Amino acid sequence: MAGPQSERDDRDQGRPLTGGCLCGAVRYEADGEPYHSGYCHCVTCRRASGAPVVAWFSVKLAAFRLLQGETRTFESSEHGRRRFCVGCGTQLFFDDDDFPDEIDITNASLDEPERVPPGFHLYDKSRIAWVRFGDGLRHFHEKRT
Numbered sequence: 134m135a136g137p138q139s140e141r142d143d144r145d146q147g148r149p150l151t152g153g154c155l156c157g158a159v160r161y162e163a164d165g166e167p168y169h170s171g172y173c174h175c176v177t178c179r180r181a182s183g184a185p186v187v188a189w190f191s192v193k194l195a196a197f198r199l200l201q202g203e204t205r206t207f208e209s210s211e212h213g214r215r216r217f218c219v220g221c222g223t224q225l226f227f228d229d230d231d232f233p234d235e236i237d238i239t240n241a242s243l244d245e246p247e248r249v250p251p252g253f254h255l256y257d258k259s260r261i262a263w264v265r266f267g268d269g270l271r272h273f274h275e276k277r278t
């Protein structure tokens with residue numbers, strides 16, 4: 134069936150995902166298929182963003198390009214590093230030593246976040262009680278299983 138949704142998806146084929154930070158200093162792009170798009174309710178993501186929940190997706194590192202701007206890195210765990218714009222503090226990227234060939238990007242830093250809808254929820258055990266979605270997506274207690 135060819136509805137508006139599938140027409141939009143056809144147009145997106147081959148067009149890179151682009152995004153950046155609040156002040157505009159950092160810009161990035163990524164081609165290839167985004168994957169593992171989901172909400173994270175963990176305490177670290179919340180504190181790092183000051184937001185009740187953060188949506189992330191992954192792309193292969195080889196498909197990612199930092200076009201301009203400078204990021205500051207914060208080691209938020211033994212295996213993970215978060216990167217923020219040095220100018221405005223927008224949380225943009227997550228690098229995980231356990232997955233050295235990929236990079237995680239915050240969905241909401243995309244120019245067109247509608248192109249990468251989240252498909253699940255992580256760390257439901259840490260979810261703030263007043264954060265309720267009712268979106269029918271699967272909630273994982275911690276990581277994806």
Ligand SMILES: [Zn+2]
Pocket residue numbers: 154155156157158159218219220221222223
């Ligand atoms: Zn910035």
Ligand SMILES: [Zn+2]
Pocket residue numbers: 173174175176177178179256
């Ligand atoms: Zn998290």
